[in-house]
Structures are given as C-alpha cells and as structure tokens.
Amino acid sequence: MEFLTVEYNPWLVAMSFVVALVAGAAGLTLTKDLSQKTVTQKKLAVALASVALGGGIWSMHFLAMLGLRLPILFYYDAAITLVSALIAILMVALALVLLHFTRRSNAIIVVAGAIVGFGVLAMHYVGMAGMQLCRPVYTPLGVISSSVLAIALCVLAFGVAYRARSTRNIAIGTLCFGCAVVAVHFLAMAGTNFVALPETNELGPLIRNETMALGVILSSFVIFGGFLWAGTIYLVPAPAEPLVELKPTSLDAPQATRLVNIPCERDGAKVFIPASDVAFVRADGHYSQVYTMTDRYFCVWPITEATTRLLPAGYVKVHRSYLVNPAMVATFERSKDKGRLTFGEGKLPPVPVSRSHLRDAKSAFG
Structure with missing residues (x-):
C-alpha cells in the first residue's frame, strides 16, 4: 500500500x-x-x-x-x-x-x-x-x-x-x-x-x-x-436587582442582611417580587414557585439558589423544598415529630415542617 x-x-x-x-x-x-x-x-x-x-x-x-x-x-x-x-x-x-x-x-x-x-x-x-x-x-x-x-x-x-x-x-x-x-x-x-x-x-x-x-x-x-x-x-441583560439594606432590629438579627427582589415570570413577562411580600418559596424541579398572599409566580432560581439568597434576609428553611417568610406565618402546629405552618386568612396551602427542620421552626415560631 x-x-x-x-x-x-x-x-x-x-x-x-x-x-x-x-x-x-x-x-x-x-x-x-x-x-x-x-x-x-x-x-x-x-x-x-x-x-x-x-x-x-x-x-x-x-x-x-x-x-x-x-x-x-x-x-x-x-x-x-x-x-x-x-x-x-x-x-x-x-x-x-x-x-x-x-x-x-x-x-x-x-x-x-x-x-x-x-x-x-x-x-x-x-x-x-x-x-x-x-x-x-x-x-x-x-x-x-x-x-x-x-x-x-x-x-x-x-x-x-x-x-x-x-x-x-x-x-x-x-x-x-x-x-x-x-x-x-x-x-x-x-x-x-x-x-x-x-x-x-x-x-x-x-x-x-x-x-x-x-x-x-x-x-x-x-x-x-x-x-x-x-x-x-x-438576551438583553436583566435589570439590576435593587437591594434594600435592613438594619438589625434585635441582638439576634443577622448583621448586614440584604432583602433582595426575587426574579419571577408570569404570563411570559419577567417581574421582581420583593422578598417581604412573599409568604414562602417551594421547590419545583430545577426551579421554584413563589407564593404571595394572593398570587403564585414561577422563579428561575433552584431552591439551592433561593436558600443562599433568602436565608441571610431572614427566611427560615422548614423543609428541603420550602423556605418561609416568618413575617407571613400565622400559626405553627406541631404533631409529634413533624409540623405545619399556616398563613392567616389567605388561600395559601399550609407548609409542612419536616422532622430535620423542626428545631429551627420551633425556634423561629415558638
């Protein structure tokens, strides 16, 4: 050859x-x-x-x-x-x-x-x-x-x-x-x-x-x-998320916490929801759902990203799939080694509290 x-x-x-x-x-x-x-x-x-x-x-x-x-x-x-x-x-x-x-x-x-x-x-x-x-x-x-x-x-x-x-x-x-x-x-x-x-x-x-x-x-x-x-x-860059500096209200409050707006999508439009208006965030596959007292939004953050950003702002993780805004919680009900949270007169579903996060929930909600 x-x-x-x-x-x-x-x-x-x-x-x-x-x-x-x-x-x-x-x-x-x-x-x-x-x-x-x-x-x-x-x-x-x-x-x-x-x-x-x-x-x-x-x-x-x-x-x-x-x-x-x-x-x-x-x-x-x-x-x-x-x-x-x-x-x-x-x-x-x-x-x-x-x-x-x-x-x-x-x-x-x-x-x-x-x-x-x-x-x-x-x-x-x-x-x-x-x-x-x-x-x-x-x-x-x-x-x-x-x-x-x-x-x-x-x-x-x-x-x-x-x-x-x-x-x-x-x-x-x-x-x-x-x-x-x-x-x-x-x-x-x-x-x-x-x-x-x-x-x-x-x-x-x-x-x-x-x-x-x-x-x-x-x-x-x-x-x-x-x-x-x-x-x-x-692929126009998203608007910068406004940051609101929160001053600690007590000795137990985290220092230099920041309340970020949460990027959400609804009806094909992108909106930013202030974290203070949100009752809880729920994992949804590789993304998450954001619940206010009246509406539900799709969020591009996975629950890990939401946890990283929202825990410093005062949110509490009560389940591997849920982050809760304590200011919105009306009642905390404990049943043996689990629990659940409700949100007042709104139509929001209750949020489960898992056994591994029960201590954190009890500390936050009494």
Whole structure:
C-alpha cells in the first residue's frame, strides 16, 4: 500500500485556530448569566450556543482540511459532511442542556466536557469518512492519543469556564476550547495516512474544495457574527436587582442582611417580587414557585439558589423544598415529630415542617 505525500498550508492552519477561538467565545458568552434569564431566553441561548460551538468545531475541521495538500484531486460527500456538522451541534447541545437545565455540579461539568470531547472526535472521523477518491488510514496510536486529548482538554475547557462564570474564566475557557479542537484535529491527522482510490462511493452530491471553502468562510465568520448579534438582541441583560439594606432590629438579627427582589415570570413577562411580600418559596424541579398572599409566580432560581439568597434576609428553611417568610406565618402546629405552618386568612396551602427542620421552626415560631 502506497501512502500519499501530505502537506499543509500554514495560513489556513492558523486561521482554523482563529475560527475555533471565535466559536468558543461566541458559545461560552451566550450562555453567561442564564440564571437571570427567563426560560424562553435560556432555551434560545442554549440553542444559539450549541450551533456556535458545534458549528465552530465543524468549521475549524474543514478549514484545516482546505489547507491539506495531496498530490491527487479529491472531493467530499455532501451527505456525510452534513451529518458530521449535525453530530457536533447535537453533542454540544446535550452538554449545554446538562449544564443549564440540571443541578450543576463538578460531576456534571466533567460529563459535559467529556460529551463535547466525544463530539469533537465523532465530527472529525465522520467528516474524514466523507472524503472521496482517497481514503484515510488511521494508526491505533493516533486514534487513542487524539481521543484522550479531546476528552481531557474539553473537560478542562468547561471546568474553567463553568467554575466561575466570570469574563476572565470564559476567556480562559475559550482559549482552552480553541486549543482542544485544534490539537485534537492535528494530533489525529498526524496519525493518519492517505491512499488514492480509483472511483468514488458517495451517498450524496460531491463537494469540490472551492465550494467547501465558500461554506466554511460563511460558517466561520457570518454565522458566528450573526449569533453574537442575535444574542445582544434577545438576551438583553436583566435589570439590576435593587437591594434594600435592613438594619438589625434585635441582638439576634443577622448583621448586614440584604432583602433582595426575587426574579419571577408570569404570563411570559419577567417581574421582581420583593422578598417581604412573599409568604414562602417551594421547590419545583430545577426551579421554584413563589407564593404571595394572593398570587403564585414561577422563579428561575433552584431552591439551592433561593436558600443562599433568602436565608441571610431572614427566611427560615422548614423543609428541603420550602423556605418561609416568618413575617407571613400565622400559626405553627406541631404533631409529634413533624409540623405545619399556616398563613392567616389567605388561600395559601399550609407548609409542612419536616422532622430535620423542626428545631429551627420551633425556634423561629415558638
């Protein structure tokens, strides 16, 4: 078996790295501060970021492939090329859904990074399978080393970007993501040889390098610019939450407590409910429900976020799923090792007090 001579255009190699950085910056920026967005905005941001990151993986690969120089003419199968792009986008989408619609933890971040790493690998090797009139021949070392590097670097990129959603961390995560995509591609290519084939075996229409170049240029710059522009239109930052400083009323009152307004959604509109007007907050899956004496609102905070923000403001946790405003409680009824709270003449349902929080409730309500 005679292998073909392989060379690269260094300018296109450098440009492929720039594309990977642009994709990382677009995707990771669009998913910043989603906890302050409505559910609709959150879904839109994840969709945009999935196309930006997944499309960036695809664009980087084929821009680098445009720099590949072989002594023969070769083409790409359009159907397989499209499938490779969809694989990258869908794998990234799965990772972002885990990060933004489940309870985020270190384990979830690692899993999400690994999924993106697998997506980079799958996109690369499926895209390579679309080559016509030549066939890539892989070495076990190249496949194994690129696989390990893909997963490790993508886990690192998402670990940095999601450890703290600051501009600095996102910038470092973008650099890690760009390095991950580029390093995986060229490490895999270093372990790949090519042999000429006498005929094509395509599933769809054939794409010449000139046509591929136009598609890559469009996806590399116009699409990423469009997604960033759309993000500025639809993902308008939420208004800053006004803070009201409360002076301690007794020696037992917490010092420097702050009463924050709670971001809620009702009838598709976002509103802020003063914590002093809320009777209790109830967990609702990965979100929560906010109850005033007359209304109920959907809140994007998970119960863990509500606990972090509202306990310093004087709320009491009486159950793993409930936070209560003591000022609204009318009665506290205890029954053996449990209890319940009621809220006066309103139509609010009673709130259960669990055994593990009974001491706190007794201390707060007598």
